[in-house]
Amino acid sequence: MRRYILFAAIACGMIFSACNRTHDTLLEEALEMAGENRTELEKVLAHYAEDSLKLEAAKYLIRHMPGHYSQADTTLLIPYYDAVDSLLTAMKDTTDKWVVRDSLVALSRxxxxxxxxxxxxxxxxxxxxxxxxxxxxxxxxxxxxxxRHLDFEDFCEYLLPYKVEELQPLDDWRTHLRSFHPDHLDELAYCDLYRNSALQAGIKLNDNLWYYMKPGITDETILQPVYRWRTRLRLPIGTCADYGAIATSVFRSQGIPVVMDFTPQWAFRSLGHSWNVLLAEDGKRMPLSGVCSNPGQPHKLGERMPKVFRRTYAMHPELRRMLQNEEYVPDVFRNPFIKDVTEEYMDCRDAIVHTTEGKEGHYAFLTVFDNKEWVPVDFARMEDGKVIFHKVGMNTVYLPVCYEKGGKMKPLAPPFLFAYGGKVRPVVADPTHRADLVLWRKYPVLPHVQEVIMRIDSGEFQASNDARFKEKTLLHRVTDCSATGKEILLSDTVRPYRYWRFYQPKEGSYCNIADIRFYERGSHKPVKGKIIGTDGHWEGNPEGTKDKVFDDDLLTFFDAPLSAGAWVGMDFGGPTDLERIVYTARGNGNTIDIGDTYELFYWNGLEWTSLGKQEAANIYLRFRNVPTGGLYWLRDLSKGKEERIFTYEQGRQVWW
Structure with missing residues (x-):
């Protein structure tokens, strides 16, 4: 037993010595890179010569300083910052932050x-x-x-760094931000349960930030960056990354340990996402959306992520190596100050890809689809004819690639579904077996759409020769709320009527419907009359009048002033014989839109290959003689930008 303990102690000592040698190498490299500024950094080391812990903290900051950047001359930005301040002061009484946003965008341009x-x-x-x-x-x-719960390693990651983001001014931000609305934080000291609770302090401070900043979230950066704190904290809009950086800085100024995590790309839709993580006193890492939602509150529940990384001050050694040796590195991994924390968020497995492509010892990348292109979310070295991507999110379709000279992407293997349990299932089209594909949408139904399409439930299509519908015929009651266009085929026993309408008796529906088209029997052509129905609109939506149902635009809809009992329809001037009614519930315009031109693609192993174009004559498309078992992509060439890859299984689209 003693021999085992002695061996373990020697082994630990050897590891520690090796780490120190690595650190010393990084320290010397940083000092050499400093050039004329080396004397300034050596002054810091000399200053802490008698305080071993602060000396180690100083070494940590200096070792990892190369690669962090600041503005060489911040005075160049002052006119822009001053102009933003002046605009915000002039518009301080404007209640609509999106009006302010438009003015800021114009100023930025x-x-x-x-x-x-x-x-x-x-x-x-x-x-x-x-x-x-x-x-x-x-x-x-x-x-x-x-x-008090932080060890030295946590301290270095969650509190010590002299900056939170690149290009942040090298100023006394801790002192400056400490006075930015710390309301009621001091009151926690009077509660024995909360006085040392980083979690409760974080909740209190984030509530304050939300109250004073009233954040407006945008999907992408639309302004020239503002790094001056007194200006930045007044901005009414920003991305999740903007608010995450603000929260990290303000939290750390109060001594609350917070970092920023991000996913480069969602697994099921466009864009990525950034958020904060608070290290609570019990050791739990608690996600929060800085300035927006608190730790402990639901945050993007159920939204699949392929990978999650944490922004760090220290450089990722493998990324450092890749940046030194690879001719091309995609943008997301040109920032080496990150580390993989995927396993903190989900059950993840290693995905092994066998390939004869690529160069041994060089890097491969795992990509997911971003509505328009494949976006890298992970990296690994190619060795012995395979690539092992570690800690990968499951139930997602990936494409393994490498990059050739100039940044051209080259597939290394077919796309694959990384199924639950960690099984790799290649998705390969079979040109020897073909079938027809019937397609109803170009994009999956996400929660914000599902919530509003339910408002069509229980709606009734009625016909009458009485303008007040005292006597009426019920033609159809809506029970299917799936987010596609619907068709009502009318029996030839249904007699002609002058008035046709959609009536919604259900409470809370506001008669929400986006589109109705009536087709005349015999001619098979759409027919229109005088628009009739409930006048007005819901007070929060002045555009939601009844005429929107007949403007052939799936993004507009009737938003009635009545919660229940509203209706919309047409007066054809006399009895009219109809053969069918086509209607679409309120949604996001991603159902098949009659009149638009669509193109279907499949992945042929190397690239997307067209299967032809169609102008939609109905609420669905039928593509014939399509290679089966493949990965497909339906594009609307007329309008819109939300499109998603899918497989076709048992007669339906399965989105990835």
């Missing part, structure tokens, strides 16, 4: 891209700045109410 050269922090950080930052962080750690 007028200024254009301000030329601001970047410089590595290692070449400009001063001794005074770094010492002040280290001392301030240590005061928060040793004396703060919400940091």
């Amino acid at each position: 007028r200024f254009g891209q301000v030329p601001t050269p970047k410089v590595q922090d290692v070449k400009i950080v001063t001794a005074d700045f770094l010492i002040q930052n280290i001392d301030s962080a240590f005061v928060q750690w040793r004396e703060g109410l919400w940091t």
